[in-house]
Amino acid sequence: MNIARSRKVRVAGCAAAGLGVLGLLTVAQGAGAVRPALTDRPSWAVQTRNACDAVTGRRVRCAAVEVLNPSAVAMNADARIRDLARRRQPTTTTTRRSTTTTATTTTTTAPLPVAGTCTTTHAGYTPCDLRSAYAIPPAAGQGQTVAIVDAYDDPNAESDLAVYRAAYGLPACTTANGCFQKVNQSGGARVPTANAGWAEEISLDLDMVSAICPACHIRLVEASSNNLSNLLTAENQAAVGASAISNSWTAGEFSTESSYDSYFNHGIPITVSSGDSGYGVTWPASSPYVTAVGGTSLVPADNARGWSETAWNGAGSGCSAYEAKPVAQTDTGCPSRTVADVSAVADPNTGVAAYDTYQSPGWVAFGGTSVAAPIVASVYALAGNGATIATPAYSYSHPGSLFDVTSGSNGTCAVDYLCTALGGYDGPTGLGTPNGTGAF
Numbered sequence: 001m002n003i004a005r006s007r008k009v010r011v012a013g014c015a016a017a018g019l020g021v022l023g024l025l026t027v028a029q030g031a032g033a034v035r036p037a038l039t040d041r042p043s044w045a046v047q048t049r050n051a052c053d054a055v056t057g058r059r060v061r062c063a064a065v066e067v068l069n070p071s072a073v074a075m076n077a078d079a080r081i082r083d084l085a086r087r088r089q090p091t092t093t094t095t096r097r098s099t100t101t102t103a104t105t106t107t108t109t110a111p112l113p114v115a116g117t118c119t120t121t122h123a124g125y126t127p128c129d130l131r132s133a134y135a136i137p138p139a140a141g142q143g144q145t146v147a148i149v150d151a152y153d154d155p156n157a158e159s160d161l162a163v164y165r166a167a168y169g170l171p172a173c174t175t176a177n178g179c180f181q182k183v184n185q186s187g188g189a190r191v192p193t194a195n196a197g198w199a200e201e202i203s204l205d206l207d208m209v210s211a212i213c214p215a216c217h218i219r220l221v222e223a224s225s226n227n228l229s230n231l232l233t234a235e236n237q238a239a240v241g242a243s244a245i246s247n248s249w250t251a252g253e254f255s256t257e258s259s260y261d262s263y264f265n266h267g268i269p270i271t272v273s274s275g276d277s278g279y280g281v282t283w284p285a286s287s288p289y290v291t292a293v294g295g296t297s298l299v300p301a302d303n304a305r306g307w308s309e310t311a312w313n314g315a316g317s318g319c320s321a322y323e324a325k326p327v328a329q330t331d332t333g334c335p336s337r338t339v340a341d342v343s344a345v346a347d348p349n350t351g352v353a354a355y356d357t358y359q360s361p362g363w364v365a366f367g368g369t370s371v372a373a374p375i376v377a378s379v380y381a382l383a384g385n386g387a388t389i390a391t392p393a394y395s396y397s398h399p400g401s402l403f404d405v406t407s408g409s410n411g412t413c414a415v416d417y418l419c420t421a422l423g424g425y426d427g428p429t430g431l432g433t434p435n436g437t438g439a440f
Contacts, residue, residue, distance in 0.1 A: 046072045048348045048367065050276070052197040058228040060251040062150065062201035063273040065314070065348050065368035070123035073351045073365045124353030124365035125298070125345070127168045127211035130375065133298055133307040134212075134344070134403075134434040136382065141215035144381035147242035148209065148218065148374065149234045150249070151226035152195035154202035156358045157182060161218075163362075164207045164355040170214045182220045185234035192224045196359035203356035204366050205248055205374045211352075212378035216243075232263040239266035243386040246377035247272045247290075248370035250282035253321050257283045261323075264289040267390045269380040269440070273369035274340040275316030279411030279419045279427075281339050286320035291380075291392040292339045293372045294429050295346025296405055309433055310421065311408030312347040315340070315369060317427030318418055328393035331425055333415035341392040342402065342439070343429040344372035376434065383437035394440065395431055401438025405429040 051064035067073055130136070154160075158180055165173060173179035184190055202220065209218050219242060223234035228251060238245045245266075250273055264270050264287050272290045275282040285292035295315035301308035319334035331338055345352065348367025355363055380386055385394065395402070405421045410428045413419035418427040425431055434440070 045069075046349045046351075050368075051200040051366075051370075052226075055226065055251070058251075059226045060151070060228055060231055060249045061226070062198055062370060063248050063250055063276050063368045063373070064197075064201045064204050064366055064370040065276055066200060067123075067348050067351050067365035067367065070351075070363070070365035073123045073349065122167070122353040122363045124351045126353060127170065127214070130208075130211050130345070130352070133305075134375070134379070135436040136212055136379070136434070137436060139215070140382045140437075141213040141378075144213065144215075144243040144384065144386070145217040145219055145241055146209045146213065146374070146377050146381050147238035147245045148202070148205045148220050149223065149231060149238045149245060149247050150198055150202045150205065150220070151223045151231060152193055152198040153191040153222050154199035154356075154358055155191075155194050156199070156356070157202055157206060157220060160203050160355050160357055161206045161210065164203075165210050165214070167355070168211075170210055173210065173218060179217050180220070181218070182222065183237065185221060185223045185230055185237055187237050187240065192222055194358065198226070199358035200354075200356050200360060200364065200366075201248055201370060203358075203360075204352075204354045204370055205246060207354040208352065208371060208374035209246070209378045212375050213382050216378060216381050228260075232260060235263045235270075236266075239268065242268060243384075244269045244271070244377040244380040246374040247284065248368075248373045249273065250275045250285065250316070253281055253283045253286060255322060257286070257322050258324075260284075261287045261289055265390065268386045269377065269389050271373045271377040271380070273316075273373045274343075276314045276346075276368045276370075277316065278314055279318055279413055280316055281318045281320050282316055283320075285316065285339050286323045286337050288323055288326040288337055289391055291341045291376060291395070292430070293369055293376045294340030294343035294427070295367075295369045295372050296343050296429055296433060297347035297408065298345040298350045305403070309345070309403065309405045309429075311343075311405055311410055311426070311428035312367075313408065313410050314367075315343065315346060315410050315428045317410055318413065326391060326393065328391070328396040331417070333418055338418070338427060340427065340430040342376055342395055342431050342433065343405065344375040344433050346370075346372045376440075379434045379437055380440045383440040385440065389440075398439040399424075399431045401435055402432030403435045404432045
């Protein structure tokens, strides 16, 4: 199926100007087409497109958002970091592209040592940045396995993962040393057809798990296609031996969706992206058995944490049309399941670095709730409670162990907190973002 791909171009400042979720420039682009030339826009404008094609029927779409001009991400980050460095005493040196700048990376208590190196010349946040922002403890995750469910094959998954981890001083994770495993939806070694868009998603997922939990093992389960039945078969396979499962893909809600929820009820934490189209609900994020992960914009800040977050205007949220409300959710604006539960960075303007070479140039910057879902799954693995957590209820019992996100919006809605970040629970960011592992 060759479904035309629409390239969505986000212009910085649109949200502030009240122009909605995204400034859109639609360019017809078939599956596997060569990357289009960038339009003549200011250097600060982060231009993006969805990594995967649009879908219809019982097919799903990956939630990775590729930044077409990653230098803009580096420029934005450099400007923020330079401003921060002028306003407080620097404690950590960070290099982005060709400019050396300084930034504070303290947490709410004290600076944490971070595995690997903080030095890079690639656009986008590094493992050092992410582990600092979310107060991730060092030297944790041994004996844990994060499973990733995606469609199609990334032929270069293991070799690209090796480049990413080496660039940031992370330990090797290979088939040979038992850290990395790639299987098909039945658990076998015969891989499905390769797909460039899903290869980007796979690389992003692998890199985010590596960034947050370098000691975790990674099990990549590749479904034969993006047909829902194949992804659900892969979901069952992913549960074998996993401490947590990450799903960076979404589908529209449908009337019989609850009959498929059992595929996400494996007695371990399962994270799902909330979507990248702003206010509105997707499945399986709406399933009561998963942790629906929303998105934020993450920037360095002159505060005790060293970072601040606002709701990303592309994150999905709202009331499910078909799923019952879980007991743990007590918000009153939805009589049904409310999305999301927790969140992490997803804004392409504050994107992350990843490495992919299957029909991609190598170092790429990404946003989307595809970034957030594997981050949260990895925090679950770090916490080591996976065998006792089958639903997001644990986080609802420990909101004090999350960074509360209190500003930003993903659209307009009748009940304010469902689309606007407020103190306490809200739709776009849920209960907040990881502050260590206490809420997981």
